Amino acid sequence: MKITADTTTKSTGNKKADRRRALTLKPVHMRKLAAIIDVKGRALFSKNFIIMPIFSLGFTFLMQVIYERASGGMAEMNAYALAMGMLMNVSMMGFYCTAASLAEEKEKNTLRTLMTSSVNGLEFFLGSLIPVVLMTEVVNVLCVFIVQMTMSPMQWAAYLAVTTTVSVIASVGGMLLGIFAKNQVSASTLTTPVVLVFMMIPMFTGFSETLQKISMFFFTGIAFDAISNISNGLPAVDVRGIAVLAAEFILSVILFLVLYRRNGFER
Amino acid sequence: MSETYISIDHLSKKYDKDFVLKDVSAVLHSGEILGFLGPSGAGKTTTIKILTGQLLPTSGTAKVLGIDCRKIDERIYEQIGIVTDSSGVYERMTVFDNLKYFARILNVPLENIDPLLKRIGLYDHRKKPASKLSKGQTQRLILARALLHKPKVLFLDEPTSGLDPSTALEIHRILRELKEEGMAIFLTTHNMEEATKLCDHVALLNEGVIVEYGAPEEICLKYNRIKKYRVQLTDGTKHVLIQGSETAGRISSWMNEDKIETLHTCEPTLETVFLEVTGRELQ
Numbered sequence: 061m062k063i064t065a066d067t068t069t070k071s072t073g074n075k076k077a078d079r080r081r082a083l084t085l086k087p088v089h090m091r092k093l094a095a096i097i098d099v100k101g102r103a104l105f106s107k108n109f110i111i112m113p114i115f116s117l118g119f120t121f122l123m124q125v126i127y128e129r130a131s132g133g134m135a136e137m138n139a140y141a142l143a144m145g146m147l148m149n150v151s152m153m154g155f156y157c158t159a160a161s162l163a164e165e166k167e168k169n170t171l172r173t174l175m176t177s178s179v180n181g182l183e184f185f186l187g188s189l190i191p192v193v194l195m196t197e198v199v200n201v202l203c204v205f206i207v208q209m210t211m212s213p214m215q216w217a218a219y220l221a222v223t224t225t226v227s228v229i230a231s232v233g234g235m236l237l238g239i240f241a242k243n244q245v246s247a248s249t250l251t252t253p254v255v256l257v258f259m260m261i262p263m264f265t266g267f268s269e270t271l272q273k274i275s276m277f278f279f280t281g282i283a284f285d286a287i288s289n290i291s292n293g294l295p296a297v298d299v300r301g302i303a304v305l306a307a308e309f310i311l312s313v314i315l316f317l318v319l320y321r322r323n324g325f326e327r
Numbered sequence: 328m329s330e331t332y333i334s335i336d337h338l339s340k341k342y343d344k345d346f347v348l349k350d351v352s353a354v355l356h357s358g359e360i361l362g363f364l365g366p367s368g369a370g371k372t373t374t375i376k377i378l379t380g381q382l383l384p385t386s387g388t389a390k391v392l393g394i395d396c397r398k399i400d401e402r403i404y405e406q407i408g409i410v411t412d413s414s415g416v417y418e419r420m421t422v423f424d425n426l427k428y429f430a431r432i433l434n435v436p437l438e439n440i441d442p443l444l445k446r447i448g449l450y451d452h453r454k455k456p457a458s459k460l461s462k463g464q465t466q467r468l469i470l471a472r473a474l475l476h477k478p479k480v481l482f483l484d485e486p487t488s489g490l491d492p493s494t495a496l497e498i499h500r501i502l503r504e505l506k507e508e509g510m511a512i513f514l515t516t517h518n519m520e521e522a523t524k525l526c527d528h529v530a531l532l533n534e535g536v537i538v539e540y541g542a543p544e545e546i547c548l549k550y551n552r553i554k555k556y557r558v559q560l561t562d563g564t565k566h567v568l569i570q571g572s573e574t575a576g577r578i579s580s581w582m583n584e585d586k587i588e589t590l591h592t593c594e595p596t597l598e599t600v601f602l603e604v605t606g607r608e609l610q
Contacts, residue, residue, distance in 0.1 A: 095432050099420070169413045
């Protein structure tokens with residue numbers, strides 16, 4: 061498998077020289093990638109991280125109970141509870157878990173050990189991203205059952221496609237933040253405002269037209285609206301939504317590559 | 328015939344305007360231990376970082392296993408092992424699982440882990456989480472991880488710093504065994520006893536410059552300009568005598584009278600050589 065990404069972590073001690081480094085083709089070894097995914101995946105079940113999916117599931121259940129009681133059992137409110145839970149899950153897992161996991165590797169000096177054990181940057185990047193996205197998706201699926209929403213296979217496909225896309229964007233964003241975090245405490249400090257912005261603005265669109273306009277340009281906002289559309293039997297995302305998702309995915313990857321080229325994983 | 332595994336030729340490294348390495352040259356062959364000996368800030372770790380591809384030099388060349396250090400990529404790490412103060416372990420994972428992770432990455436059969444753990448003295452702790460290990464045990468786990476893939480060259484940055492004497496001796500024993508097996512070991516230390524005991528060649532490094540280079544014994548003898556003898560007599564008195572006919576006469580006389588308890592030559596140590604050459608102490 062050949063991938064185009066720079067994976068060198070060399071430092072010249074001179075920023076200009078670092079910037080002159082060219083993007084190179086690096087192979088991704090499936091053996092190494094599988095080992096990283098295995099270890100990173102198991103780390104997500106440690107007490108530092110498992111709280112996030114549990115909290116997301118609990119939050120979804122709470123939203124379902126609240127909206128069911130408030131609406132007198134209206135089925136449409138299930139989709140709203142699901143959208144809230146999905147937003148919480150994607151933001152907390154995608155941003156926080158990815159950033160904190162990278163920060164923990166730096167804090168414990170295991171990142172440098174990995175990088176000097178023949179793991180290249182792209183293998184580490186994918187190995188860190190894939191378990192988070194998988195776990196986020198598992199929780200997103202469980203949320204559907206918690207809110208007791210029934211979906212056709214097409215609706216399921218649309219739901220999984222949208223939530224997977226936003227999970228990937230949030231996780232790349234988490235890796236971006238992780239570059240700047242030297243330990244788990246600073247990862248938490250860095251991700252909190254980002255999580256709040258990307259989670260709260262779509263959540264409160266019902267209260268403000270301005271927030272609604274802003275939310276239309278957030279990948280989390282697109283996903284939030286997509287669940288409502290799916291529930292109403294409409295296309296999950298329109299052309300503008302697809303454009304926003306694509307643009308934010310490309311932007312997050314470019315930003316990550318620029319920062320990675322300049323700093324490696326360690327700022 | 329031993330192969331050249333590392334060749335350093337007029338290597339320099341500059342940070343901003345300050346040189347941290349100046350015109351450093353050295354060679355390391357298979358089955359040898361080369362020690363870079365110097366105080367903190369002498370440039371030892373910088374040298375290791377350049378040789379392992381983590382830092383680019385400003386000028387000069389360095390080759391590891393025939394590969395220019397400027398062209399090193401992650402593939403080199405399948406042939407070298409690194410132990411530095413920035414080597415970490417996965418604390419939540421057991422000793423065995425730590426090694427299993429790297430065995431999978433480095434394509435090492437898992438059956439090799441237990442014999443390595445026995446050799447390194449961690450077999451009884453293999454099911455223990457790494458967070459529960461003592462500092463010495465953690466350092467041995469880091470060493471085991473570096474040895475897992477049987478590297479041709481092992482880089483050790485102050486491997487026994489802060490360890491208790493028995494753990495340090497155990498690590499010395501392992502290093503001597505590895506050397507006998509043909510591994511080339513690049514060692515940095517500020518412990519002159521360690522360098523004298525282990526190294527085939529040492530480079531005394533001060534402020535980025537090699538001030539002396541050679542076999543430890545040769546270096547010490549080179550600076551043994553005023554030959555002295557330290558004598559302790561049976562009555563408890565101690566004497567330091569400078570070589571000469573008068574000293575020879577006194578020692579001969581004490582020997583005839585069976586008065587000598589101990590008799591030692593007083594050639595300089597690497598520490599005193601370093602002090603003489605640089606005016607600074609190693610520690």
